[in-house]
Amino acid sequence: MLPAVEISDLNDNPSSNRIFIIGGGIVGASLAYFLSREDNDRQVILVDKYLDKLSGSTGYAPGFVGQYNESPVLTSLAKDTVSEYIKVPDGFQVVGGLELSSTSEGVENxxxxxxxxxxxxxxxxxxxxxxxxxxxPDFIDADSVKAGLRFSSDGTANARQIASYYIREAQAKGVQLVEAEVTGFATEGHQMTTINSRSGDITLNGSIVILATVPIIPVAHPYTFTPSRPARSGTPYPFIRWLDHHVYARDHGDRDGLGSYDHPPMQADPTQSAMGLWPPSFEHVLSEATSHLKNRDQFLVKGPSDDPDEKRPFNGIFAVTPDNLPLAGRVPGVSNMWLCAAIWVTTAAGTAKLISRQILGGDEQRSSGDEALLKALDPARFQDIEEDVLVKQALAKYNDIYNRDPN
Structure with a gap:
């Protein structure tokens, strides 16, 4: 990674031909990559609090990428995302996805x-x-399920690898990095004029700003592991979803991982990273979740330990929206501000490509389905709804995270 640029250097050389990306996770990295890979005269600048580590949800993402969703919008974004991830060295492994059911109603589904x-x-x-x-075979007991649904083109994404690759490639194309903690923004009229940070203010001079990290509704979520073990030989396991129980699991190579959505939604308040405090109730949640796996006794269910090198159960914070869709598009009332909050690794690259096409402009860059996608993801869609109603709707979506209800 090339050295970061100082804010003073940016302010000493003002230009309206810049695009500032706030947030260096997988969405921000994707934006920097796609914006820089097209031939244009824009200067792209990526701003993040920590350039040497991924403290947000990208750093803790379990990496499941299932492309089918009963929302056509999410399916489209996921398919576009996978088409990009497979180009990243060691970024995406096509292991397939497998959904299981143990009930007649579930099999019909x-x-x-x-x-x-x-x-x-x-x-x-x-x-x-x-x-x-x-x-x-270590996960599934044939006697415990009635049928499975296999998606052979799904897989697992190494979010850290993908984000790092995109940033390296973007830098090679001239993208600049700024290490600063953004604290706010200043506007005049209908235009953002300043990015405020703890390291100093950045004067925009009419530049575009894209928020790639947005604290929508952060929620708590338990994830756990087995102790380390030798890597399995043979064909890699698909990632597994027990839809009846809101449980999922995968092979991480040197250990197995499991998560559960089968608990009341818990709004979180993360500060420094996307790892939250450990609620004791999560130990019961994980005990119940592991009961559905054949190797149930191998999973750890007790909370974090004092050993920072030991992979223990943790509370991985992520964001939800009232409709489980990303927020992407122009910010109403601010002419030079955009949102690009993809929510999931599954849709990160696809959402970033969509916004990149709109900002760079030109009919030759836009796809035929962009208008419908932008309408569905428009940040203004929640504008006239009370905040407490939006929070309630978003939290309710947590227990239906696979979005089996497209409405």
């Missing part, structure tokens, strides 16, 4: 999801309990 996924252009097939168990 799997068949419906299969048909809809195929209609959206994704490979999907219903498989027997025996075949499902053969794909992840």
């Amino acid at each position: 799997l068949h419906r999801r299969k048909e809809a996924a195929q209609s959206s252009g994704l490979p999907a097939e219903i498989i027997s309990p025996e075949v499902a168990a053969s794909l992840a």
Whole structure:
């Protein structure tokens, strides 16, 4: 990584031909990459509190990338995201995704999801309990499920690797980095004029600002591991979702990981990173979640330890919105400000590409579906709704994180 640029240097050489990206996680890194890869005369500047580490949700993301969603918008963004991740060295592994059900109603849902996924252009097939168990024998007991739905083109993303790669490539194209903690903004009329930070103010002179890190509704979420073990040989396990129980699991190579959404939504208040305080109730949540796996006894359920090098259960904070869709587009009432909050690693690159196309302009860069996507993701869609109503709606979405209700 090249040295960071000082704020004083930026202010000594003012220009209106700049694009400032606030937030250096996978979304901000994706924006820097896509904006810099097109031939244009814009100067792109990425601003983040810590340039040498990923303290936000990117650093803790479990990396599941399932492309099918009953929201066509999310499916489109996820497919576009995967088309980019597979180009990153060691960034994406096509291991497939597998959804399981142990109820007749759940099996009907799997068949419906299969048909809809195929209609959206994704490979999907219903498989027997025996075949499902053969794909992840340490996870799945064939006697405990009725059917599985396999998505062969899904996989796992190494969010840290992808973000680092995008930043390196962006820097090679001339993107500048600024290490500063942004604390606010100043506006005059309908234009943002200043980025305030603890390291000094950045004068914009009409430059565009994209917020790639937005504290929408942060929620608590438990994730745990098994102790380290030798890597498995043979075909990699797909990532698994037990839809009936809101539980998911994956093989991390040197250990297994598991998370659960099967608990009341808990709004969080993170400060320095996307790792929150450990609620004791999460130990019961994880105990119940691990009961659905064949290797249930290997997972740790007790909270964090004092050993910083030991992978223990942790509270991984992430954001939700009232409709589970990203916030992306122009900020109403501020002519030079955009949002690009993709919410999930699954949609990060696709959302960043969409915003990059709009900012760079030109009909040749925009795709035919951009208008519909921008309408669905428009930050103004919640503008006239009371904050407490939005919070309530967003928290309610936590327990349906797979978005099986497109409405």
